[in-house]
Amino acid sequence: MKVLKGLWIGLWSGLVLGLLLKWIQSVTGEQVYTLLLNIDFVPLMGDIQWSEITEFTFHMIISLIIGIVFVYLAKRRDYTFGQLVLISLLISVPFPFLFFILSELAIRTDVPGATDWGAFLYWVFGHLTYSLLLPILYKIFERKNAVSQ
Numbered sequence: 001m002k003v004l005k006g007l008w009i010g011l012w013s014g015l016v017l018g019l020l021l022k023w024i025q026s027v028t029g030e031q032v033y034t035l036l037l038n039i040d041f042v043p044l045m046g047d048i049q050w051s052e053i054t055e056f057t058f059h060m061i062i063s064l065i066i067g068i069v070f071v072y073l074a075k076r077r078d079y080t081f082g083q084l085v086l087i088s089l090l091i092s093v094p095f096p097f098l099f100f101i102l103s104e105l106a107i108r109t110d111v112p113g114a115t116d117w118g119a120f121l122y123w124v125f126g127h128l129t130y131s132l133l134l135p136i137l138y139k140i141f142e143r144k145n146a147v148s149q
Helices: 002-028 032-037 052-074 081-091 094-105 117-148
Strands: none
Touching (some): 002 032, 002 052, 002 117, 032 094, 032 117, 052 117, 081 117
């Protein structure tokens, strides 16, 4: 049940993050969605011209794993909502730094540079939204399970 709940939470959180960054990119022109999906620097995988849906699927796989890890940690004991938010934020500590790493590793030139502070702020906003969705969705699904039992 933990894995299924983690997959569900990872699915919805990942979808929101991807769609939010895609919307931000379409409104502002900041290539944060392109950066999210970019894997051109990954050996072997980067040599292939993937479709947007396939690249988005790679993003979703990572989100599903994060969802499972979050639920596993959340189920260890009866945490308050505030404690769940803290766990989620701790899991999310690497996300802002990924902006700089992914920007520097990117081979393509249509992603934001590591010094593009506007894009960085959008990236952080999107990932903070993702981080806050994990405990919110966890609590929502916990309530649905409690009602249905």
